Amino acid sequence: MSTITPPADPESDPRVKAVFDDIRTTRKSDFINNMWLWLAFDPDLLEQTWRDVKAVMATPSALDPLVKEMLYIAVSVSNGCGYCAHSHTAAALAKGMTNAEHADLLRVISLAARTNQLATALQVPVDATFDRTA
Amino acid sequence: MSTITPPADPESDPRVKAVFDDIRTTRKSDFINNMWLWLAFDPDLLEQTWRDVKAVMATPSALDPLVKEMLYIAVSVSNGCGYCAHSHTAAALAKGMTNAEHADLLRVISLAARTNQLATALQVPVDATFDRTA
Amino acid sequence: MSTITPPADPESDPRVKAVFDDIRTTRKSDFINNMWLWLAFDPDLLEQTWRDVKAVMATPSALDPLVKEMLYIAVSVSNGCGYCAHSHTAAALAKGMTNAEHADLLRVISLAARTNQLATALQVPVDATFDRTA
Amino acid sequence: MSTITPPADPESDPRVKAVFDDIRTTRKSDFINNMWLWLAFDPDLLEQTWRDVKAVMATPSALDPLVKEMLYIAVSVSNGCGYCAHSHTAAALAKGMTNAEHADLLRVISLAARTNQLATALQVPVDATFDRTA
Amino acid sequence: MSTITPPADPESDPRVKAVFDDIRTTRKSDFINNMWLWLAFDPDLLEQTWRDVKAVMATPSALDPLVKEMLYIAVSVSNGCGYCAHSHTAAALAKGMTNAEHADLLRVISLAARTNQLATALQVPVDATFDRTA
Amino acid sequence: MSTITPPADPESDPRVKAVFDDIRTTRKSDFINNMWLWLAFDPDLLEQTWRDVKAVMATPSALDPLVKEMLYIAVSVSNGCGYCAHSHTAAALAKGMTNAEHADLLRVISLAARTNQLATALQVPVDATFDRTA
Numbered sequence: 001m002s003t004i005t006p007p008a009d010p011e012s013d014p015r016v017k018a019v020f021d022d023i024r025t026t027r028k029s030d031f032i033n034n035m036w037l038w039l040a041f042d043p044d045l046l047e048q049t050w051r052d053v054k055a056v057m058a059t060p061s062a063l064d065p066l067v068k069e070m071l072y073i074a075v076s077v078s079n080g081c082g083y084c085a086h087s088h089t090a091a092a093l094a095k096g097m098t099n100a101e102h103a104d105l106l107r108v109i110s111l112a113a114r115t116n117q118l119a120t121a122l123q124v125p126v127d128a129t130f131d132r133t134a
Numbered sequence: 135m136s137t138i139t140p141p142a143d144p145e146s147d148p149r150v151k152a153v154f155d156d157i158r159t160t161r162k163s164d165f166i167n168n169m170w171l172w173l174a175f176d177p178d179l180l181e182q183t184w185r186d187v188k189a190v191m192a193t194p195s196a197l198d199p200l201v202k203e204m205l206y207i208a209v210s211v212s213n214g215c216g217y218c219a220h221s222h223t224a225a226a227l228a229k230g231m232t233n234a235e236h237a238d239l240l241r242v243i244s245l246a247a248r249t250n251q252l253a254t255a256l257q258v259p260v261d262a263t264f265d266r267t268a
Numbered sequence: 269m270s271t272i273t274p275p276a277d278p279e280s281d282p283r284v285k286a287v288f289d290d291i292r293t294t295r296k297s298d299f300i301n302n303m304w305l306w307l308a309f310d311p312d313l314l315e316q317t318w319r320d321v322k323a324v325m326a327t328p329s330a331l332d333p334l335v336k337e338m339l340y341i342a343v344s345v346s347n348g349c350g351y352c353a354h355s356h357t358a359a360a361l362a363k364g365m366t367n368a369e370h371a372d373l374l375r376v377i378s379l380a381a382r383t384n385q386l387a388t389a390l391q392v393p394v395d396a397t398f399d400r401t402a
Numbered sequence: 403m404s405t406i407t408p409p410a411d412p413e414s415d416p417r418v419k420a421v422f423d424d425i426r427t428t429r430k431s432d433f434i435n436n437m438w439l440w441l442a443f444d445p446d447l448l449e450q451t452w453r454d455v456k457a458v459m460a461t462p463s464a465l466d467p468l469v470k471e472m473l474y475i476a477v478s479v480s481n482g483c484g485y486c487a488h489s490h491t492a493a494a495l496a497k498g499m500t501n502a503e504h505a506d507l508l509r510v511i512s513l514a515a516r517t518n519q520l521a522t523a524l525q526v527p528v529d530a531t532f533d534r535t536a
Numbered sequence: 537m538s539t540i541t542p543p544a545d546p547e548s549d550p551r552v553k554a555v556f557d558d559i560r561t562t563r564k565s566d567f568i569n570n571m572w573l574w575l576a577f578d579p580d581l582l583e584q585t586w587r588d589v590k591a592v593m594a595t596p597s598a599l600d601p602l603v604k605e606m607l608y609i610a611v612s613v614s615n616g617c618g619y620c621a622h623s624h625t626a627a628a629l630a631k632g633m634t635n636a637e638h639a640d641l642l643r644v645i646s647l648a649a650r651t652n653q654l655a656t657a658l659q660v661p662v663d664a665t666f667d668r669t670a
Numbered sequence: 671m672s673t674i675t676p677p678a679d680p681e682s683d684p685r686v687k688a689v690f691d692d693i694r695t696t697r698k699s700d701f702i703n704n705m706w707l708w709l710a711f712d713p714d715l716l717e718q719t720w721r722d723v724k725a726v727m728a729t730p731s732a733l734d735p736l737v738k739e740m741l742y743i744a745v746s747v748s749n750g751c752g753y754c755a756h757s758h759t760a761a762a763l764a765k766g767m768t769n770a771e772h773a774d775l776l777r778v779i780s781l782a783a784r785t786n787q788l789a790t791a792l793q794v795p796v797d798a799t800f801d802r803t804a
Contacts, residue, residue, distance in 0.1 A: 001533040002257045003357040004370070031263070035249070038258045042371035049249065052450075056245045062234040067201050068242050071208045075246035075385075077657045078212035080348035080750035083253040084246070085659055086264040089673040100196035102674070103712035108202050110653040111190045112209035112218070114646040115169070115183065117745075119217040121613045121642055123136045123621055124172045125803070129165070130220040131403040133393070135801040137625040138638070176639035186718075209653075211389045214482035214616035219391055223405040236406070237444035240389055248382040251477075255345045255374055257353055259535070265671040267661070269667040270525045271759040272772070299531070303517070306526045310773035317517065320584075324513045330502035335469050336510050339476045343514035343787075346480035348750035351521040352514070354532040368464035376470050379458045380477035380486070383437070383451065387485040391404045392440045397433070398488040399537040401795070479791045482616035487793055491539040504540070505578035512787040516780040519611075523747045523776055525755055527669070538793045567799070571785070574794045585785065592781045598770035603737050604778050610741045611782035614748035619789040620782070622800040636732035644738050647726045648745035648754070651705070651719065655753040659672045660708045665701070666756040 002038065010040035019043075019050050026058050033087060066095045074109050136172065144174035153177075153184050160192050167221060200229045208243050270306065278308035287311075287318045294326050301355060334363045342377050404440065412442035421445075421452050428460050435489060468497040476511050538574065546576035555579075555586050562594050569623060602631045610645050672708065680710040689713075689720050696728050703757060736765045744779050 011017040019040075020032055039046040057068055069092040076084035092102075118124075128134065145151040153174075154166055173180040191202055203226035210218035226236075252258075262268065279285040287308075288300055307314040325336055337360035344352035360370075386392075396402065413419040421442075422434055441448040459470055471494035478486035494504075520526075530536065547553040555576075556568055575582040593604055605628035612620035628638075654660075664670065681687040689710075690702055709716040727738055739762035746754035762772075788794075798804065 001354065001528050002259055002535045003354055003532070004256055005534045033261045033264075034258050035253060038256045039252065042367065042374075045252075045371050045374060048375075048454075049252065052245060053249065056241045061241075062232065062238040063204075063242070067204070068238075070197075070201070071205060071239065071242045072246045073657065074205045074208040075212050075243055076250055077653055078209050079247060079250040079254075080656055081250040081253055082656070082659055083258045083260055084250050085657060086260045086671065086673055088246075089657075090264045098196065099712065103715050104196040104202075105205065106654055106657055106712075106715060107190045107195075107718075108197070108205045109209055109657060110650040111186060112206045112222075113213060113649040113653045115187065116210055116213040116215040116218050117613055117646040117649045118173065118179075118183065118642055119169060119215055120213075120616055120618070121609065121621060121625075121645060122138055122172045123618055124168045124217050125136055126217055126220045126403050127167045130167075130224045130405075132407045133404045135622065135796050136803045137622055137800075139802045176635065176642075179639050179642060182643075182722075207389065211385055214388055216388070216391055219389060220403065220405055223389075233444065237447050240386055240444075240447060241450075243389060244382040244385040247385045248378040251345055251378040251381045252374055254348055254350070255341065255353060255357075255377060257350055260671050264673070266675045267672045269662050269756065270527055270669045271666070271756055272524055273668045301529045301532075302526045303521060306524045307520065310769065310776075313520075313773050313776060316588075316777075317520065320513060321517065324509045329509075330500065330506040331472075331510070335472070336506075338465075338469070339473060339507065339510045340514045342473045342476040343480050343511055344518055346477050347515060347518040347522075349518040349521055351526045351528055352518050354528045356514075358532045366464065372464040372470075373473065375458045375463075376465070376473045377477055379454060380474045380490075381481060383455065384478055384481040384483040384486050386441065386447075386451065387437060387483055388481075390406055390440045392436045392485050393404060394485055394488045394537050395435045398435075398492045398539070400541045401538045475791065479787055482790055484790070484793055487791055488537065488539055491791075501578065505581050508578075508581060508788055508791055509584075511791060512784040515783040515787045519747055519780040519783045520776055522750055522752070523743065523755060523759075523779060525752055538795055540792055569797045569800075570794045571789060574792045575788065581788075585788065588781060589785065592777045597777075598768065598774040599740075599778070603740070604774075606733075606737070607741060607744045607775065607778045608782045610744040611748050611779055612786055614745050615783060615786040615790075617786040617789055619794045619796055620786050622796045624782075626800045634732065640732040640738075641741065643726045643731075644733070644741045645745055647722060648742045648758075649749060651723065652746055652749040652751040652754050654709065654715075654719065655705060655751055656749075658674055658708045660704045660753050661672055662753055662756045663703045666703075666760045 004038065004041050006034075006038045007040050010037060013040070013043055015043040016040045016046060019046050022054070023050065026054055035083065035087065066092060066097060066101075069095055070097070070101075070105050073105065074112075077109055078113065138172065138175050140168075140172045141174050144171060147174070147177055149177040150174045150180060153180050156188070157184065160188055169217065169221065200226060200231060200235075203229055204231070204235075204239050207239065208246075211243055212247065272306065272309050274302075274306045275308050278305060281308070281311055283311040284308045284314060287314050290322070291318065294322055303351065303355065334360060334365060334369075337363055338365070338369075338373050341373065342380075345377055346381065406440065406443050408436075408440045409442050412439060415442070415445055417445040418442045418448060421448050424456070425452065428456055437485065437489065468494060468499060468503075471497055472499070472503075472507050475507065476514075479511055480515065540574065540577050542570075542574045543576050546573060549576070549579055551579040552576045552582060555582050558590070559586065562590055571619065571623065602628060602633060602637075605631055606633070606637075606641050609641065610648075613645055614649065674708065674711050676704075676708045677710050680707060683710070683713055685713040686710045686716060689716050692724070693720065696724055705753065705757065736762060736767060736771075739765055740767070740771075740775050743775065744782075747779055748783065 072088040206222040337356055340356040471490055474490040605624055608624040742758040
């Protein structure tokens, strides 16, 4: 079930085709996952989203690619996004995430959510030493 | 401002003192941040929370200590916990997070939140290939 | 799958029938969507919820009806409510939302989520000029 | 209090100066709010964020500029972002939001949050008619 | 700091005065907390909000008044609402919440947040036996 | 659909078997719900999670067992966790939650979400009297 009808033949639009071709080249795979098929309902939104996903997730940067996938999972889980939990867990596994790393990721995510609740419930004041504007 | 009155002399309770001493030893620092002073209002809650924070965050495991701090930041920001954003950014900096890594972390967190919204708004169906129970 | 058993014959309860009749009259449609069938498990909750949905969403007010549906979508997506994303996207489309407006809505929602994360991660202090109590 | 130290003299960096100049020109105002001063800690992040905020919020599009600000408020409030609630309420007021529109906005936001909870608590199944992939 | 200017003399509006009088009578106290002073910027919103807060929180019902305050805290903390965490913790204490109950409340809230993350991260399928529509 | 493959024969691992046996004994039931089957992919995570769920939810404490289940539901719904809404509603029903209590629970949860939005949107300042550190 979905809130929109994805285009039946998305690559008949040359802007969509260009993005899909770049996804295939970047990922060295013919597979286009549903997120992109759905975003193709608006070529502009598709182009902007892929441009930034590619720039952040598929371009070498300060953080390791697998670390970036695990951060993506952490945010997606916190936001309750089932699709994103699926797609980025798959991506992390494809980048070599081990079972031990996966379990460790879950331990950190769930511990953070737990102490977030405690700090918010108690409204703990921020320690002066944590203020970097001082 | 806070929702509870933290104990005036927390270390007069030997259970609290034992936790605080372990925090100091584990972190090689005399500084006890407010989170622990506030949790001391219930020694049992303090003990359980520290036991698990220590086990996950201060014990060698599959993931790098700095990676774990960055995951903690990602969850804390997603949950809107200001105290936790402060304390774990301070912890990540203490573990050597560079400005470039910090900016990269922010890029991934904010990109993930953005695409989480898109996937949820469109209710994109999960691709069969992402299902690991198949 | 659902956490409750909706009543098998909800309109045998005259309070439920009165609400359902008002929904049909207000919406000029015979269709009662699942939300109301499920809320019928408690006639009081059904009455209160419909009273307020009708007052806010089906009564002329300062904001345009389509704008109100798009705001509803924005909140529902942020809260990760799949049912609500579905039902309010359908309502917005029924009120004439174009593809271009839908894409624009998604652009604003996803941009806001992205900069929310940045402001929270950096704990940016509120500018004095934004304070309207001053 | 903040998690980073914003640059003392941000416009000494020509990339930052270029963005700030464009913000001033686009907004026809000399005022640069803290969000941009803080993002200046990483010129790349500043450039990307401003590029997209300008493209979505300061460029004519399918939706009215005031509607876009109200959608931004709706998402920011749902995500608990105090800074963003402040800055985008100020922006909506600058764009002419009346008290009646503001109250209406709050009515829709708070109603949506309320029914989101009901739909999630009951796990109401999505009506087949809402599925646009069928 | 706040996003609106609350009315300087709210009770000069008879609708506001009527609500405030009812708040004082219902709570047997002269104190009007800021939430109501702020909502007075729109008498309609004030009336609706108080009507429902009174009906749910200040009227005998199936659940105990203190239990209702603790549920309110649980939701408010999960939504990251600092004001609400403060006001409803104060209300729970006024209704007799003990330190032991407060600590127990925090234990449940933080445990739930933790296992919510695990279930979402793993996308655990709902057991058939939990489906009450079957 | 799920992000991991749960172990085919989990109880062949003696650590998993010990946890499952304790779940059965504690709950006086042979039924092991999917959450535990999935967590069995990492025996350490399974052990820690069960240890704490048992300590908080299946051990007599200051709060009534049914109240604790309702708090769990409140948090799970706020976090949008469908699995948890299902499993803890089932648990609350098993502990005797009546329809009237269930409806009351939903009224409090949805009212809290609604006023959380109002307080956050208005950025209502916390009343001095709510500060317990004063």
